[in-house]
């Protein structure tokens with residue numbers, strides 16, 4: 180009798196273990212493809228008028244494209260910290276790139292929680308949070324910003340230098356890790372490019388692309404910033420007409436190229452550079468020349484990201500991973516592509532805060548669907564946990580996007596956003612001043628139609644009706660006809676600051692941090708092309 184009971188128990192236990200294993204294997208893999216400073220208006224799936232991105236477009240045609248995804252704080256490190264923690268900058272502590280300390284890796288992050296849930300976690304490429312990565316079974320990162328050719332990778336075993344173009348090399352290493360991983364576990368891979376970050380150095384495959392072609396200029400390239408904070412910021416350093424360095428403009432080759440790479444580089448730029456130095460354009464012609472040089476190199480950098488996404492997708496297919504892998508394409512923020520006369524980001528204006536977000540999830544997401552809800556990088560951690568079937572900790576501040584992903588397109592169209600929006604308003608806060616470009620500190624609120632921004636150090640406000648003024652050229656803060664909307668947004672802004680527990684006072688850099696920044700800034704200023 181006892182023997183029989185033992186045998187039955189044994190069978191039940193075996194069955195339970197088998198069920199557990201089966202459910203473990205069913206947890207989908209998560210492949211997070213992340214670039215740096217890739218604006219939606221340089222992705223054809225988002226309607227770019229200046230380039231084509233066939234592989235990103237294919238991902239969109241097989242998945243869902245989020246039109247209204249926004250960064251909470253539009254710079255590299257802070258956006259990454261928000262993604263890892265699911266918390267606003269003031270809660271995760273990484274508020275600025277240039278001062279205020281390293282990312283505190285001892286805190287809770289979604290990779291750590293996925294690890295606990297049985298995932299194998301890996302990080303390959305750009306990190307930019309200074310502290311040693313935590314929560315990853317495997318990591319190899321570019322030190323600091325990294326470089327565009329012959330990158331160095333730092334890992335637990337030391338630093339190696341690899342010959343090649345960084346976007347290609349990061350992909351090689353990501354695919355290599357996928358080959359070597361423990362195939363009994365689901366994986367979460369953060370595959371993170373440096374490109375198309377400044378200084379937009381093209382790879383050998385695209386260095387000659389767009390030659391002899393004129394890329395259309397954005398409508399606001401010659402914006403005078405009248406009535407807006409930029410006109411009150413004499414220190415601002417982000418205009419294409421004045422603040423590009425010799426390296427940005429490819430007027431001198433980078434020091435990190437080897438002999439063969441340098442020869443190809445010099446061949447590619449030689450004729451145009453010779454013509455430039457012989458007859459330096461002035462005034463508007465100078466801005467036009469610089470815009471063309473800048474945007475072409477930016478788009479060439481994007482081209483390599485797109486090619487490499489194609490390589491990764493082919494790998495998933497060849498290795499039977501396509502069905503059970505969720506692929507996300509995103510970037511840490513947007514970027515000004517000559518819009519308002521600028522390169523760079525930081526401002527709460529649309530081009531800067533709008534992030535690409537495209538998700539392919541076979542059998543869950545309707546191929547070729549679109550979402551227009553207000554979502555943020557703040558939501559990514561909870562989304563990844565939800566995908567893995569892990570309950571999100573209550574101190575995370577975002578919302579899982581999984582319910583939105585599972586909506587059919589017709590449900591999207593039918594649901595009433597007026598009465599039950601996924602999110603009625605987003606909160607934004609930029610702190611890094613002093614910092615590169617000297618954008619004034621500001622916070623604000625954006626709904627599906629309106630935006631209110633408080634430049635609290637300048638003591639000014641801006642209000643935009645995005646439906647009638649999508650380029651944000653007309654600050655309506657003093658327009659009496661808008662006073663009811665402005666009052667409503669001011670109230671919502673106060674509520675959001677309270678809900679997210681935003682402190683009344685900002686931290687300030689120490690004297691040493693100010694000095695270090697001043698030294699770095701002095702170095703960059705000496706590199707400007709005049």
Ligand code: CA
Pocket residue numbers: 215216254255376511512
């Ligand atoms: Ca960035």
